[in-house]
Amino acid sequence: MALTAALQDGFRRDPLTAVTAGFILAVCVLALIGPALTVYDPLATDPANALMPPTWLRPCGTDQVGRDICARIIYATRLDLFIAVSAVVIALAVGSVIGSLAGFFGGWVDRIAMWVTDTIMAFPLFLLAMGIVAALGSSVENIIYATAIVNVPFYARTVRAEINQRRDAGFVEAARVGGNGPFRILAFHLFPTTVPQLAVQMTLTMGWAMLNAAALSFIGLGIRPPTPEWGIMVAEGASFIITGEWWVALFPGLALVLVVLSLNLLGDGLRDMIDPRERR
Amino acid sequence: MRRLVLGLPTLAGVIIVSFILTRLLPGDPAVYFAGAAPTAEAIAELRKTLLLDHSLWDQFAAYLVQLARGDLGRSLVTGQPVVKDLSLRFPATLELTGTALALALLVAVPLGVAGALRKGRAIDHICRIVSTMALSMPAFFTGLLLVFVFYYLLGLAPAPLGRVDPMAFPLAERTGFILLDAILAWDWSSFRDGLAHLVLPASALALAGIGPLTRVTRGAMLAVLTSDFIRAARSYDMSRWRLVYVYALRNAMLPVLTTGGFVFSFLISANVVVEKVFSWPGIGSYALEALVASDYAAVQGFVLAVATLYVLVNIAIDILYGIVDVRVRLAG
Numbered sequence: 273m274a275l276t277a278a279l280q281d282g283f284r285r286d287p288l289t290a291v292t293a294g295f296i297l298a299v300c301v302l303a304l305i306g307p308a309l310t311v312y313d314p315l316a317t318d319p320a321n322a323l324m325p326p327t328w329l330r331p332c333g334t335d336q337v338g339r340d341i342c343a344r345i346i347y348a349t350r351l352d353l354f355i356a357v358s359a360v361v362i363a364l365a366v367g368s369v370i371g372s373l374a375g376f377f378g379g380w381v382d383r384i385a386m387w388v389t390d391t392i393m394a395f396p397l398f399l400l401a402m403g404i405v406a407a408l409g410s411s412v413e414n415i416i417y418a419t420a421i422v423n424v425p426f427y428a429r430t431v432r433a434e435i436n437q438r439r440d441a442g443f444v445e446a447a448r449v450g451g452n453g454p455f456r457i458l459a460f461h462l463f464p465t466t467v468p469q470l471a472v473q474m475t476l477t478m479g480w481a482m483l484n485a486a487a488l489s490f491i492g493l494g495i496r497p498p499t500p501e502w503g504i505m506v507a508e509g510a511s512f513i514i515t516g517e518w519w520v521a522l523f524p525g526l527a528l529v530l531v532v533l534s535l536n537l538l539g540d541g542l543r544d545m546i547d548p549r550e551r552r
Numbered sequence: 553m554r555r556l557v558l559g560l561p562t563l564a565g566v567i568i569v570s571f572i573l574t575r576l577l578p579g580d581p582a583v584y585f586a587g588a589a590p591t592a593e594a595i596a597e598l599r600k601t602l603l604l605d606h607s608l609w610d611q612f613a614a615y616l617v618q619l620a621r622g623d624l625g626r627s628l629v630t631g632q633p634v635v636k637d638l639s640l641r642f643p644a645t646l647e648l649t650g651t652a653l654a655l656a657l658l659v660a661v662p663l664g665v666a667g668a669l670r671k672g673r674a675i676d677h678i679c680r681i682v683s684t685m686a687l688s689m690p691a692f693f694t695g696l697l698l699v700f701v702f703y704y705l706l707g708l709a710p711a712p713l714g715r716v717d718p719m720a721f722p723l724a725e726r727t728g729f730i731l732l733d734a735i736l737a738w739d740w741s742s743f744r745d746g747l748a749h750l751v752l753p754a755s756a757l758a759l760a761g762i763g764p765l766t767r768v769t770r771g772a773m774l775a776v777l778t779s780d781f782i783r784a785a786r787s788y789d790m791s792r793w794r795l796v797y798v799y800a801l802r803n804a805m806l807p808v809l810t811t812g813g814f815v816f817s818f819l820i821s822a823n824v825v826v827e828k829v830f831s832w833p834g835i836g837s838y839a840l841e842a843l844v845a846s847d848y849a850a851v852q853g854f855v856l857a858v859a860t861l862y863v864l865v866n867i868a869i870d871i872l873y874g875i876v877d878v879r880v881r882l883a884g
Contacts, residue, residue, distance in 0.1 A: 391565030394866075395859050398821030399839075403573040403855055406843045483690045487825050490692045491840055506693060510829065513700045514711060522700075525693040533688035540684070 282545035289541025292534040299531055303350040312340035314347040314500045323517050333519040335508060341520065344500035345527050351501050352528070355412065356482040359419035360474055366420070367427025368463070368470070374428065375435030376458050385432070389425035397422040401484055405493045415494050419481050430473050434466040468546040475539035479532040486528055502528040566859040567619070570852050571612055615852075624856070625849030629842065634853035638835055643728030644715060645827070645834030649819050651754040656761035656815075661808075664769025665801065668777060679770060687763035691822035695756035695829035702752060709752050712830040716745055753830040760822035761815050765808070772807040776800045809873055813866040820858060 283290040312330075318338030326333040332341035374385035392400065404418035438444065439462065447461045486503030488494040495501045497508065502524045509521025618625060624634035660683075667679030695712075702709040715730055727733055730746035776782060777800055785795055824836035831837070835854055842850035 387561055387565065390562050391569060394562045394566050394863055395569070395855070396817040396820045396862060399824065399855065399858060400569075402824070402839075402843070403570070403851070406851070407573045479688060483688075487690055487692060490690075490825060491828055493843070503690075506696065510692075510696055513696050514704060516704050518700050518704075521693075521696050525690075525696070528690065529688055529693065532690075533684065536684050536688050 282541070286541050286544070289538060289545075292537040292541065295534045296531075296538060299349060299534075300353065302346065303353045306346040306349055310340075310343040310346050312343040314339060314344040315498055316340075323512070323520070325517075326519050332523040333517075335505075335520050336512070339498075341505070341523055344505060345502070345524050348500040348502050348505065348524065349527070349531075351412070351495070351499070352482060352485065352531075355416055355419070355485045356478050359416045359481045359485070360423065360478050362416065362420035363423035363477070364427050364470065364474060367424045368431050368466075370424070371428040371431025372435055372458055372463055375432035376439055376454070376462065378436075382432075385428065389428050392422065393425050398484060398487060401488060402491070402493060405488055410493055410496060412495060415485050415488055418488070419484050422484070423477055423481060426477060427470065427473060430469055431463075431466050434469055435462050438462060438465060472539060472543040472546055475535060475542055479535035479539070482528070482532050482535070563860065563863055566863065567616075567856065570855040570859065571615055573851075573855065619856075624853035627842065627850040627853075628847045629845050629850065634849050637838060637850065638853055638857055640728070641833060641835045641838050644832060645823060645836060647729045647731065648750065648753055648757060648826070648832060648834060649823055651750060652757035652819060653761060653815075655754055655758035656765055656819075659758070660762050660765035661769050664766045664771075665773050665796075665804075667766070667770045668773035669796065671774065679766060683763050683766040683770075685763075686759050686766070689759060690825070691756055691760045692825040692829055694759050695753065695826050698752045698756055699829070710745075710748050712752065714831050714833055715749050716742070753826050753832055756829070757819060757822055757826050761819050764811060764815055764818060768808050768811045769804065772804040773800065775807075776804045779803075806873065809869060812869050813862065816865050817862060820862070 283293070316339065318334070320338065321334050322336055322338040324330065324334040324338075330340055330342060332345065335341055335344075370385050370389070374382040395403075401418040401422050404421060405414050408414040408417065435458075444457060444461060447457050452461070485494060486501070486506070489501050489503035490507045492507070495504055497504055505524035506521045506528070509517070509519075509524070512518075512520045622635065624638070626632065627634050627637050630637055663679050663682060667676040670676055699709070699712045703711060727736070731743060731750070734740070734743035734746055782795065782800055785799055790799075820836075823834070824840065826832065827834050827836035828840060835857070839851060839854040841847075842854065
């Protein structure tokens with residue numbers, strides 16, 4: 273397939289993107305099998321060993337109730353990845369449907385769709401997500417829904433622009449002459465042409481979705497403690513920063529930054545490969 | 553004027569969404585504010601004053617009437633009108649966000665221009681690394697790192713507990729902007745104190761804006777540098793300085809200006825977490841407190857105020873764009 277060949281060629285020319293892709297893959301594996309590898313229980317408290325600085329045995333130290341921070345970070349990987357991936361997938365699905373219909377049919381469908389996306393984008397997006405989680409209640413699902421909703425406009429607009437551009441193209445005309453109905457043309461002829469753009473959009477928004485979810489838990493709106501999650505762990509460590517117990521907040525924060533950074537680098541690399549016009 | 557009208561449907565959407573959102577907030581505010589040992593009558597009385605026993609349509613109609621009078625309701629936590637609360641805290645947020653925006657522009661524009669001029673060279677890689685790092689660092693984490701390094705390790709910055717030293721002699725409030733008030737009062741120790749408290753949160757916030765701004769500046773500059781009119785100017789043997797900084801940069805600022813709204817949204821979002829990290833008494837931390845207490849009016853007022861501000865910023869950008877770009881002005 274052309275896409276796989278393009279990827280192989282791209283990875284050869286751009287080793288940094290290959291490395292970040294490998295790192296993301298490793299993080300995914302860690303999310304799957306990590307909990308089986310950890311020595312300590314992420315929820316087991318041990319007041320006698322509270323706020324221990326990092327040692328060789330406990331590379332990230334312990335928190336205020338003696339839980340092993342390294343184990344908690346590894347357990348949290350699964351939850352953080354799960355939130356980001358599901359939010360982006362939901363946004364992709366909903367945004368694609370809205371964008372396809374708006375781009376293909378135009379007219380009042382387009383006007384309503386654009387009014388909805390404009391309204392969503394009229395809010396600073398993190399604040400809207402904050403409001404949604406506060407309204408629906410603090411739970412993992414609601415963080416996912418909130419993050420998905422604020423991401424929908426980007427997908428809807430990307431798909432709309434791509435479909436709009438091609439809806440009068442020759443191959444569409446040919447499909448129509450061949451007896452395909454409008455929905456069939458949309459689903460099997462037009463939508464597949466937007467996939468490369470969507471792949472890039474997904475990688476680029478995945479990192480942002482992760483930061484968004486972590487920030488929601490950081491301000492106390494997301495997941496409830498003692499569930500291990502990077503944003504909450506940074507929030508718990510925040511009060512120890514000014515007394516010098518830096519490791520409580522630093523390690524979960526670093527985990528978050530590393531994963532988001534690789535996602536962003538991967539997204540940039542993929543964009544350059546798929547759309548050489550945008551290479552800068 | 554036409555652009556103002558175009559913003560109206562969005563504003564209507566904003567009002568509807570913020571109303572729906574706050575009505576969905578969990579918890580019964582009547583029970584919450586009836587106190588520790590609520591009587592049935594007290595709760596009923598509160599429900600009546602809060603219009604909670606009416607239909608949603610009635611509540612919405614009442615809300616619209618209030619809005620038309622410029623009344624955002626009364627905060628249940630502070631007991632003050634929300635408009636007053638917000639305007640009291642707004643200068644703190646504006647001072648923080650404005651300083652951050654200025655800092656971000658100071659770093660991002662030169663960096664983006666340098667990256668575009670020396671494409672593919674060392675400075676371009678630095679430009680890419682800085683912008684990608686800035687996009688990947690959550691503001692709450694950068695804030696905490698700055699506190700650790702500059703407060704705990706180096707002892708250079710004051711504790712992250714608000715805008716002024718709590719022991720300091722309070723400054724007479726005129727504008728609400730600490731730095732401006734200090735200058736007006738000719739009080740240099742207050743000025744230094746306010747500045748010391750401002751530097752860390754503003755830097756953390758600026759970092760949130762540097763990512764998108766650097767990228768846009770670099771991209772716009774690249775596009776302009778390869779355009780026909782620059783090639784023509786080159787052929788006239790125009791000095792490089794004049795070419796780059798007068799002609800190219802001025803045209804590259806147009807796309808940067810259009811993303812201003814996006815950057816504003818980025819900054820105001822990061823603002824909430826930064827205000828929490830530094831206990832900054834702005835509208836962000838006000839909204840967080842209100843959320844926790846399911847304080848309808850305060851949350852609604854905050855969301856509405858920020859979204860309205862955002863719509864206005866976008867309209868202002870459109871108008872500015874028209875003034876800067878002759879083509880848009882002529883096309884009407």
